[in-house]
Amino acid sequence: MASEIETYRVAAYNTAKQSENKMHDDTVARRFGFAGGLVPGVDVMAYMMHLPVRKWGRAFLERGLVEARFVRPVYDGETADITGAERDGVVTIEVESRGELCASGTASLPASAPAVSIIDFREVVAVAERRPVSEHSYELGQWLGTMPRAWAGDDAKAYLADIREADPIYVHEGLGHPGVLQRVMNKVLVDNAILGPWIHVGSRMQLLCAARAGETITARARVTGNYEKKGHRFVELDALVVGNGTTPLAHCQHVAIYQPREQAAA
Template sequence: MAMRYAVRAHNLSAQSENKIHDDAVARRFGFRGALVPGVEVYAYACHPAVERWGRDWLERGTADCRFLSPVHDEELVEVEAVEAAEGLALTVRRGETICATGHAALPPAAGAPSAAPETPPWRAPPAERPPASEASLAPGTVLGTAPLEVTPAAAAAYLAAVRETSPLYAEAGLVHPGMVLRLCNQALVQNVVLGPWIHTGSRVRNLAAARIGESLVARARVTANGERKGHRIVELVVQVVTGAGRPIALVEHAAIWRPRQLG
């Protein structure tokens, strides 16, 4: 039986540097309006996994999500989760349009790693960011973010912004996984100057639940930067850790950093 979760989408990044989240710029790229960030679409898709497995999924669950069609501000979207392949097959729709697909699972506890392999080193963001390019995002480049202090107010504001209905986060003092994935975007934003850009997908392995009151940083390394269908696409491996170095998540993150319209 399918599990369904409906949520009214909200564009948290309307005022961000990435103008793909601005109505006028997004329309120039052929979209109906500003795009809701993929990290928030991921946040919606996580809801069934947390409903199914609770805190265990935040501690050691996995998820992948690919973004296929835009979600716009205030659109009603539905997340459908169906038992499949020892987990949940996820589909995010607006009306009949499929916006994202993915899969979530809970590996056996015995197989959960205590730490992520090949942890990228941390590097402070540069005082002056270079423009995004094949050189500044070359494979092997190390990227880092400034510490994000997850205060109770910030955590509560994010839950309200993504219209999260699960009581788990507030009751247990835990950080929403959407906030964790947002740091993967910041690994790009804080290190290079980007034009309009689009997050295309992520593969996430949770290593521990982040707690409200902790600080979080992203340690990232560029693994690929190439062309696909005229787009320039960058791929990162990102580890999100607490300020004390406790691993929270290991993420493979992909984004179009230069759409073909700007090529």
Template structure:
């Protein structure tokens, strides 16, 4: 097992529309406070993979991450990485609690997906409420282009307490910042109540650079009920300003928790 990576968790979304990141609302759902977004927990978990494989992992690596128990603002979390098969088994802990588990690997280079297989639709000017119909299987969702300016990239690195110098040295966008676009594929297209990102499977296709414009193209692959929760699954392709693939993600979220459904 490599040296554990410790980081002080920070809730970047305290002012967001998703009130699961608000203390008062989160407590109504049975949590002790506002949840740190899963995309940031994923960002912490990326650190050992970059330490292990460097830029190559940012260009063609894979990762899986499942969130199991809450991470709260100010928690000191530990990311453990152990050799497993051809990759790393990842565990994010706070004290004795397992907050997330995952796996990272560096496969051989593979053919890039065809961006035309992911049509893009501009976010609507007036978003409809999230429902079984507006998030039906086959629905196409898109985000407005995000220009990752040097200031935006630097602010994100500081917010996730990233200490690896590769991002600033080589002008690269952090994978957590890319994964945030998958959340935006939901947020920019429908009006959600409190909702929870529960896991992602990520395939890096290129290392996005600071200064590029990034856009998410998504389609809904499933919308089901599990244990009272309504869960949506998205197949997302993030592309750069020229339309070249950057990252593909299978993104899963509880868009209507059972507490709301009830």
């Protein structure tokens, strides 16, 4: 029998209103049939991770496994309810907003973090000159890198405020929120092509080590899928997120629509 977990309620916030991805802009998003700019999927996933961190604490940050799939948008200023139920060591998580299911996923705590070798993931740098996105931007089997990024000091505090995270573990223990690792996965796409409006569809993340606040983070990613489905062009990535150039932080699979089918006239 499943055991219910206390609901976590968030006043959703669109952190990407000024970003290059105009799917977070109200006007552009409406052209694609949405009610307004989308709250980034990586931030919705950050909301979801509150439940397993509350349940397992630092152990989850060190070796937790989380998967998320985004099915409907969460909008700026709307209330998002994150609910969970545990059965046989697996927490099923759902995000509801406006009475609709917006995201679903699972979280669990393996007995130990799986062994992942950094040498199996090729280190490359992001392209020096990005080109407009096309179906050839992410070639199957291609290795992609990111520009280094750190969330330190005021940036780390601002990030926790942006995702409405009040769990004291990050500040008290000097830890980085795993949501920043998902932001780095988005950076893989952005740092290697000039994208139009695009949509993060889903992710699977096996945490390997608790990130420290202020670490410089990069990703080493390989393109494992590039295909068309229902008029959209999808890309799939398999990546190792690395801290300070040496420490594997998470093994991630990331799926995005990098060229969406336009659903409404401009």
